[in-house]
Amino acid sequence: MTSKRSYINLRRENIKHRIGMILITFFFFFLSMLAYLMSVQNICGRDIKGEEIMKGITDLSRPEPGFGILSMGAAVLLAISSFRYLHSKTEVDFYHSLPIRRREILYILLSNDTVLFVVPLAFVLVFRCAVAAAVGYFSRSFLAGSFWSAVCYTAIFAITYLTMSLAMMMTGNNFIGLLGFCVFAGYSPFALGMLYPSLASTFFETYCGTETQTGIFNYFSPVSLTNLLLSVDNRLWRDNRLWRWEEHVAHLAAMGVWIIVLLTINYLLFERRASEMAGKAMAFPKWNPIIRFLLVVPAAVYVGLGLYAVSFTSFKPWIIAGVVIGGFFVHGVIECIYQFDVRGLWSNKRQMLASIAVSFLIVGFFWLDLSGFDQYCPKEEELASVVVDSPYVSDGSFWGKERKGVTGETMTGTLAVLDDIIRENDQNKDILTNGVPDQSRGFSCYTFTYRLKNGKEARREYVLSPKLQDELMEQVFDTMEYKKDTYSLYTADWSLVTDVEVSYPVCTETLDLTKEQRSELFRIYLEDHAGLDYKTAGNTLPFGQFSISHKLNLSDDDYYSGIGGAETSEAYHIYPSFKKTIKYLKEELGVDVQTSMKDIEITSLTASRYQESTEQWESFDIYDEEFISSIKEKLCYGDVLWLSGIEQVVDTSIDISVTIKTESGEEICGVYTDAETVEKIKQQGTFE
Amino acid sequence: MIEIKQVSKSFEKIEAVKDIDLKIRSQYIFGMLGTNGAGKSTLLRMMAGILMPGQGEILIDGQNVWDNPEVKKRCFYISDEQFFFPNATAKDMVTFYGRYYTKFDYPRFEELLNKFGLDGDRKIQTYSKGMKKQLSILIGLCANVSYLFCDETFDGLDPVMRQGIKSILAKEIDERELTPVIASHNLRELEDICDHIGLLHKGGVLLSKELSDLKCNMHKIQCVFPEDAKISLYKLFSILQLKQKGRLISMTVRESEEDIRKKMEDLCPVYYEILPLSLEEIFISETEVVGYDIKTLIY
Numbered sequence: 001m002t003s004k005r006s007y008i009n010l011r012r013e014n015i016k017h018r019i020g021m022i023l024i025t026f027f028f029f030f031l032s033m034l035a036y037l038m039s040v041q042n043i044c045g046r047d048i049k050g051e052e053i054m055k056g057i058t059d060l061s062r063p064e065p066g067f068g069i070l071s072m073g074a075a076v077l078l079a080i081s082s083f084r085y086l087h088s089k090t091e092v093d094f095y096h097s098l099p100i101r102r103r104e105i106l107y108i109l110l111s112n113d114t115v116l117f118v119v120p121l122a123f124v125l126v127f128r129c130a131v132a133a134a135v136g137y138f139s140r141s142f143l144a145g146s147f148w149s150a151v152c153y154t155a156i157f158a159i160t161y162l163t164m165s166l167a168m169m170m171t172g173n174n175f176i177g178l179l180g181f182c183v184f185a186g187y188s189p190f191a192l193g194m195l196y197p198s199l200a201s202t203f204f205e206t207y208c209g210t211e212t213q214t215g216i217f218n219y220f221s222p223v224s225l226t227n228l229l230l231s232v233d234n235r236l237w238r239d240n241r242l243w244r245w246e247e248h249v250a251h252l253a254a255m256g257v258w259i260i261v262l263l264t265i266n267y268l269l270f271e272r273r274a275s276e277m278a279g280k281a282m283a284f285p286k287w288n289p290i291i292r293f294l295l296v297v298p299a300a301v302y303v304g305l306g307l308y309a310v311s312f313t314s315f316k317p318w319i320i321a322g323v324v325i326g327g328f329f330v331h332g333v334i335e336c337i338y339q340f341d342v343r344g345l346w347s348n349k350r351q352m353l354a355s356i357a358v359s360f361l362i363v364g365f366f367w368l369d370l371s372g373f374d375q376y377c378p379k380e381e382e383l384a385s386v387v388v389d390s391p392y393v394s395d396g397s398f399w400g401k402e403r404k405g406v407t408g409e410t411m412t413g414t415l416a417v418l419d420d421i422i423r424e425n426d427q428n429k430d431i432l433t434n435g436v437p438d439q440s441r442g443f444s445c446y447t448f449t450y451r452l453k454n455g456k457e458a459r460r461e462y463v464l465s466p467k468l469q470d471e472l473m474e475q476v477f478d479t480m481e482y483k484k485d486t487y488s489l490y491t492a493d494w495s496l497v498t499d500v501e502v503s504y505p506v507c508t509e510t511l512d513l514t515k516e517q518r519s520e521l522f523r524i525y526l527e528d529h530a531g532l533d534y535k536t537a538g539n540t541l542p543f544g545q546f547s548i549s550h551k552l553n554l555s556d557d558d559y560y561s562g563i564g565g566a567e568t569s570e571a572y573h574i575y576p577s578f579k580k581t582i583k584y585l586k587e588e589l590g591v592d593v594q595t596s597m598k599d600i601e602i603t604s605l606t607a608s609r610y611q612e613s614t615e616q617w618e619s620f621d622i623y624d625e626e627f628i629s630s631i632k633e634k635l636c637y638g639d640v641l642w643l644s645g646i647e648q649v650v651d652t653s654i655d656i657s658v659t660i661k662t663e664s665g666e667e668i669c670g671v672y673t674d675a676e677t678v679e680k681i682k683q684q685g686t687f688e
Numbered sequence: 689m690i691e692i693k694q695v696s697k698s699f700e701k702i703e704a705v706k707d708i709d710l711k712i713r714s715q716y717i718f719g720m721l722g723t724n725g726a727g728k729s730t731l732l733r734m735m736a737g738i739l740m741p742g743q744g745e746i747l748i749d750g751q752n753v754w755d756n757p758e759v760k761k762r763c764f765y766i767s768d769e770q771f772f773f774p775n776a777t778a779k780d781m782v783t784f785y786g787r788y789y790t791k792f793d794y795p796r797f798e799e800l801l802n803k804f805g806l807d808g809d810r811k812i813q814t815y816s817k818g819m820k821k822q823l824s825i826l827i828g829l830c831a832n833v834s835y836l837f838c839d840e841t842f843d844g845l846d847p848v849m850r851q852g853i854k855s856i857l858a859k860e861i862d863e864r865e866l867t868p869v870i871a872s873h874n875l876r877e878l879e880d881i882c883d884h885i886g887l888l889h890k891g892g893v894l895l896s897k898e899l900s901d902l903k904c905n906m907h908k909i910q911c912v913f914p915e916d917a918k919i920s921l922y923k924l925f926s927i928l929q930l931k932q933k934g935r936l937i938s939m940t941v942r943e944s945e946e947d948i949r950k951k952m953e954d955l956c957p958v959y960y961e962i963l964p965l966s967l968e969e970i971f972i973s974e975t976e977v978v979g980y981d982i983k984t985l986i987y
Contacts, residue, residue, distance in 0.1 A: 093767045093771065094767070094770070097737065097763075098760070099757040101757055276739055
């Protein structure tokens with residue numbers, strides 16, 4: 001047993017001979033204190049209410065990424081400075097010849113470095129509390145924030161430190177140790193996490209990525225786990241929401257597990273690490289083939305996919321060339337590193353070939369779609385529901401309640417159409433991607449989310465021809481299940497609405513509504529909308545629309561999760577058949593709604609289009625009053641940007657604008673119309 | 689006593705030490721001889737508990753040395769390139785070592801430091817290579833341990849200093865129970881100090897014998913016999929080597945001087961002379977017997 005005296009002695013010597021590192025660590029902590037002081041001064045200097053100052057200062061106590069990065073930096077530096085002795089023969093001979101057990105050396109290093117981090121961290125946190133108290137804004141929330149900061153930063157430090165120390169133990173050279181840390185940090189979230197989405201998006205025609213597939217990989221890297229721990233739900237920024245521990249219990253638990261696992265591995269490896277490995281690239285040569293294989297296989301696949309991407313995804317055999325080149329070079333580079341010799345490029349050819357072969361197997365599996373991904377269509381008895389995302393009405397910004405999908409007979413009908421959709425998908429995708437504009441007109445991507453009874457979910461994206469779209473919509477459009485899934489307003493929290501605009505020929509105005517009026521308007525509109533059948537929607541042009549601006553839902557889990565606090569708006573078309581809505585607008589809200597352009601005086605019409613071959617806009621004007629009068633009723637007021645949801649009815653092959661006479665003179669506004677009218681317009685002139 | 693039992697150690701594909709069985713008695717100065725790459729340092733580092741044997745075990749006073757602080761307290765390893773803390777002075781290092789080696793003789797260290805003209809308050813990094821070596825030897829000697837493992841320790845020292853260190857070492861052995869194990873590739877370094885020599889070659893022990901046995905039992909005889917004498921020398925002597933130039937016969941025999949003298953008297957030679965062998969000559973003869981050319985091994 002090592003005497004307590006010897007133990008303390010080495011501990012003291014260890015600290016004494018790392019003064020430089022300690023000073024660097026303390027310096028950065030000092031800088032963080034200065035930054036905190038400046039922030040407090042800035043908040044207190046603002047001309048805002050006391051409670052807002054209190055909130056601002058309390059928020060400063062919570063965990064934040066800047067200090068997280070500082071903790072990670074300190075962990076990396078301290079681990080390198082502690083374990084670098086393992087990479088020097090003379091130092092290994094010195095330390096390992098001393099009468100002290102190996103595990104005690106490890107305890108000394110770990111405990112010293114923990115102290116070197118925790119002591120200044122505690123000092124900084126106490127300093128922060130003292131400053132908050134001095135300016136009179138210290139509170140229980142501040143204390144709680146400081147506590148969670150201490151927990152998070154210590155956890156981040158521990159997981160990063162133990163990963164770095166593991167990398168140092170597994171290698172025999174400082175630079176390779178750093179490379180090792182980078183591999184540990186990036187392998188799971190990037191090399192593994194991105195592999196499936198990259199391959200699937202390249203080879204599967206119906207793949208539409210989901211974040212949940214890659215999310216789990218973030219738990220296996222200190223860097224991405226730190227990112228998760230310190231992340232703030234961006235959707236909540238609108239309420240100035242900051243870090244809350246309740247949202248990070250899973251992350252903290254994962255960190256705890258990782259710390260225990262890493263401590264165990266560190267302990268076992270430190271005991272087993274051979275002293276003679278100092279100066280070599282890798283300290284556990286038996287693992288070299290495994291490490292090399294694990295690195296070469298994904299790297300070869302990525303190089304293959306990269307080469308394909310560089311070729312503008314034009315020629316898939318580039319992937320084969322890329323896999324061979326990537327496999328050869330990555331294997332060679334790793335060998336050169338292992339051997340510290342550029343001639344190592346040619347070593348272990350058999351393993352290189354094996355790695356390339358495995359890479360080919362992976363690529364081949366996806367290329368040939370051996371899993372039947374694109375042909376997947378769940379059996380009806382396995383399905384709970386199907387959520388259909390139409391590109392015309394859903395751009396991913398659904399802010400209603402959870403989408404339940406269509407069930408029962410509607411689902412059966414949908415599945416019947418799906419057989420044709422799957423069968424024609426390749427052909428339709430080819431038309432949409434490579435076909436001429438006239439040929440591909442009306443082809444669109446639909447996303448299907450299959451919710452299985454076992455709780456799993458599968459998503460596929462298909463290209464549908466206009467005929468298939470009609471078949472599908474005939475099955476689903478008239479059902480409330482589909483409407484509630486598609487139009488957010490049915491299930492959304494209306495209190496999130498910030499603004500309602502109404503557009504009709506030829507005017508757009510913001511409605512000044514009371515809460516009750518707004519609810520009533522929405523209720524009446526949805527009543528009308530519920531009665532809208534696919535036939536009407538497919539044949540009738542809406543004369544106007546509501547543009548509903550709203551804040552993002554607190555509980556949704558959708559497309560906008562990455563956009564911090566932005567409000568968004570959604571268009572709801574008003575059809576001539578929406579009598580109750582028109583009546584309410586006119587009678588209750590006093591809006592002089594025009595449902596047609598027939599009474600609008602139009603002096604000229606301009607048709608324009610973008611010619612891709614010349615990369616120029618070309619247009620012609622029509623002044624023929626008789627012609628304009630004949631088509632006026634078919635024209636709808638509106639910007640082309642409003643067309644979401646009615647592309648099927650509207651012909652967007654040309655842009656149309658009209659010059660109208662107003663009381664103050666003339667005004668130009670955009671209009672749209674159906675295919676028949678567009679054809680008539682085209683016959684009136686020649687594009688120049 | 690140090691017992692090395694069937695110890696092997698490989699570095700990846702290179703077998704540095706192979707099935708070594710060796711016993712080093714206490715208070716003997718053991719010289720470990722061998723060419724570069726013979727496995728001397730590896731064996732010494734295993735004896736010091738730095739490297740773990742791949743196979744077998746090393747016992748010091750009956751206890752396994754690997755990761756055993758109690759045993760390691762009785763050993764001091766002087767590396768061929770000793771590590772000193774950056775910016776440390778000799779006194780700093782001694783303070784550090786003194787906490788591990790509880791019997792550290794501080795007065796003696798001071799005395800030896802003065803004797804060797806080393807400044808204890810000067811930063812070690814400003815010392816010359818030789819001075820650093822002297823300092824590491826002094827620290828090792830003053831640590832008051834039972835086993836001192838010296839790896840190429842006397843290389844890099846000037847002859848005067850080398851002689852000084854050797855005499856201190858000899859004195860230490862006389863005064864207390866010290867067992868130095870000295871690894872060197874230079875036979876002449878070890879000749880005048882070691883009691884026991886082990887010759888390592890390609891990871892194995894080629895030869896391990898006490899120097900006194902080697903020297904006492906091996907002699908060189910030069911003799912001339914009468915012209916008509918018909919003597920079968922191979923039957924009479926245990927001859928390791930025999931050369932004849934005219935009537936002058938030179939032979940190396942493994943026998944005591946007394947026995948040789950007695951046998952020679954009986955043979956009535958015209959002339960004979962018994963000469964002592966240098967360690968170098970003994971090694972040449974011994975290794976030639978087992979089929980090696982020592983000159984290629986240690987020069």
